[in-house]
Amino acid sequence: MKLRPNHLLTSVALASLSLTALAGQSAKSAQGVQKLTVTVDNSFKPATFNVKAGKPVQITFDTKHRGCAAVVVFKELKMKKPLKDGTKTIVTFTPKKAGAYNFACGMNMMKGKVVAK
Numbered sequence: 478m479k480l481r482p483n484h485l486l487t488s489v490a491l492a493s494l495s496l497t498a499l500a501g502q503s504a505k506s507a508q509g510v511q512k513l514t515v516t517v518d519n520s521f522k523p524a525t526f527n528v529k530a531g532k533p534v535q536i537t538f539d540t541k542h543r544g545c546a547a548v549v550v551f552k553e554l555k556m557k558k559p560l561k562d563g564t565k566t567i568v569t570f571t572p573k574k575a576g577a578y579n580f581a582c583g584m585n586m587m588k589g590k591v592v593a594k
């Protein structure tokens with residue numbers, strides 16, 4: 478049996494691991510959009526979604542009764558969209574970092590969030 482330098486093996490293993498991680502990420506974004514639907518009926522239903530970070534997200538707000546949510550505000554994304562009864566409003570973004578991306582009505586009463594992992 479040959480004697481192998483362990484430190485060399487370790488760095489080769491680490492290098493191939495990071496290559497795999499990179500390949501995985503680009504494959505995921507090429508797969509397309511994570512599509513979510515929120516029904517707005519005096520509240521957001523469902524109010525919590527789990528998604529993968531780094532992959533685009535498309536949320537359809539299907540508004541029945543917007544109640545006080547004349548707009549939906551995405552605080553972290555500094556984004557605001559008007560909601561209207563009987564219409565669908567589409568919001569797209571890419572959660573670049575893991576964490577919670579909150580959305581709420583203008584007064585922050587009706588709340589929901591997209592959790593990226």
Ligand SMILES: [Cu+2]
Pocket residue numbers: 545546582583584585586587
């Ligand atoms: Cu409100």
